Amino acid sequence: MDDRTAGASALKRLRNRRAWSLSVLAHALVDAGRELHVPHMPTAASVQRTVSRWEAGKAVPDDRYQLLLAYVYATTHCGQVSLGAGSDFAELCDALGLLGVGAGQVGETRTAVIRHLTDRGGASLLAFLTPGGQQGLAGALADPSRTDDVVLGDLAATVDGVNAQVGSLPFVRLQLMLSPAVEACRTLLAGPVPEPLLPQLRSTAVAASTLAGRLAFETRDDTASRVLYAEATRTAGELSEPWRQAGVHMSHALVTLYSQDGLERPRALVDAAVRAARTGDSVLVRARAHALQAEIAARANLDRQVQTALGLAWYDMEATHAGDPSSSSFSPGHLRGFEGVCQLWVGDPARAHDQFAESAATLTAPREQVQRAIVRTDQALARIRMGSPQEAAELLHTCVTAAATTGGRVPAIRLRRARRELRPWRREDWVADLDDHLMDALGA
Template sequence: MTAVEGELGAAGLRRLRESRGWSWADLARALRDTARDLGIASPATLPVSSIQRTVARWESPADRTKPGDRYQYLLARIYAKTSTGDWDLGTGSDFAKLLDVLRDFGTAPQRIDRLIDSITHARPSPRNPARRADDLVDHLAVTVADLNQQVGSTPFVRLQLQLAPVLDACRTLLTGPKPTIDLLILATDAYALAARLAFETRDDDVAMALYRDAEATAARLPDRSRLAAVLTSHTMVTLHATDDLNAALQLARAATVDAHRGSSHAIRARAHAVHAEVQARAGDPSAAATALDRAWKTVDQLSVGDPFAAFNADRVSGFEGLCALYSGQAHRADDLLTRSLTSLTGARDAVQRGIGATDLALARLGLGDAAACVTLLHEAVDITATTGGRVPAQRIGRARRHLRPWREESFVAELDDHIHDTLLGR
């Protein structure tokens, strides 16, 4: 952002605020309250005084600070409505003026387009107030599926903001007398994705609450496969957010029970594979082996029409390789993790590739090849810098600790520089 852009944007934000007769504190309260209504943990949990200082920085040309993605969306939600609460997105509206302000701040056109799209989806359609609920559900389902495909290629905060109006719509639709199956599936998927995104942005309390919402909604579906899918995701997030093996084990067991009540063999295989990983981490290789055997037997029954068929034999290999790694079987872990990593070629697999690369790096270290370990960690660092994945970042730190005996080697020093410059120094 140039000095001129900063001055224009700051002046425009100040004019918008003053046109409503608001002080900095008034706008700060509006931002906090809107965040609370939408379930956006930050700034919902911040004191007004803290948000007020942020607003003041935006309006200071000398500070050259512009609203980030999260605040841009909240400002858009605020200025998309008039002081009387009516939606107004037309020419000359406060919303249109805000978009001009964001352009003055140097915001990319693609970001402006996504912001317009998000607010348009959040607004009730004035042209068709009787729009059928099932059409709306179909539209929202496509939106959730599209956002889900962007995980790993679009910043998590941006995905959160685009998902917020979908969550808002789901909550409203679920208050109806008898939610349809399609609505329950949509809401389950939206809550589960929101939980994953909250975890990635380190809003763990919000993530856990959203998982509970997803599970409560999925429990209303006649097929338990979706509930099992949510529980497996909840298991892994609990494991990585809290290191609470007992809590993770309870969730993993519940997932296997519900998976066997559902129709998807892919989800059944995933539930057993996740259960195996938790058992391996807990130091019970026998229980892990039993769970893996069940995963392999189930994955052999996969059918083409299974909606969760992305979880396949290659994914089971990854889980088995990780279990082998935990039990000290470096050669076996190397073979299995190599097979799994080679299969992760899709854009949606980027975060998992970062995780798999660090796991394989530890297997190579277990084989005594520290240099090969470091080569894989360089790859994982680059992937993690692009995706922002929280779990691969944790895994990189863990792998680096295992490299302490080689800390005097130049290749470890180069890795440290890469981690600092790419992940810590950004």
């Protein structure tokens, strides 16, 4: 059986599992189209014929029907949202892959469904668990001694699922989706979880608290952010994995850099990250720690230290990364962005501009859109310093849109900084247009 035939069979199997006729599924898709305001939906009879062609392997659902199918199968027959492994939704995504739909398109469909579900308040912690995992987690929370590796695997997948939506959904929604996972980790850590499972639980708790600390910062709750980072730091200290401690310190350093005045506290956190990373197993985490150390040095106008730290970052970046436990955490594109920031503070803005352009060209994944907005904003700042303010304003328009999509705090801070440097041209029409866009999108 080839992939396309297997995909068609999977679509039919999904429908039969729910004991739905072709007509019932067709009406469900039409209803979903109405709920999602899909224009020009055909009649149920027409949709039924289309479904029949999919299941016979004669056609593949187009973008519109992929969304509608995902929306229908994201909810169980009992009305609960279920997106985790083993769910009908997960099986549909696999079927679409077999039918030749690219991973990027499947990811976009997944994000669109989660966005619609959060619009109506339907996506929560339980949505990301496996069907059996919901009952297992409830039992473990009532009695942590009943925790098993299946429950912890589900909990880790939930945190990963929320993390994967950074850049695709507003931070405030992600915060609401993640909060129950953070509370679940706290409850289990406070209870008598079987000793062999503690490292796995602590790893998930560190990931959850670190992400929650970042989300609290993005939604301007700095007090909650500090509490969550303190939790993550304590729990990471109980793990024999220094690279995880380094990751917490780096994330904490970045939010501290933008939520407090001065460089003393961010520098201390970055230095702690470098020390932890040097004894850890992740070369990529070490590269990122050195890159962040270079940025802090650049902001302090310490050019010699900047060059040393960047050299160490590239040394680690060019090393072999086989088996790296944090393989997707940092890339040459990210490092180019750090180089650009350093050039912007202590070097040549023209060189910084080119480095930002190289970095932005590689940051194409949904998860990287916040970082891309930051890089593009800094690229616009470089254009201002190169004597091209109007071109900078044109680039800033795209950055405003990206910042508004996620509600990101750092892109907004960088945008305001770039706008301040346009003050000499404040009477120009193109600056007024940018101000209108900033007000409409960000209220500032």
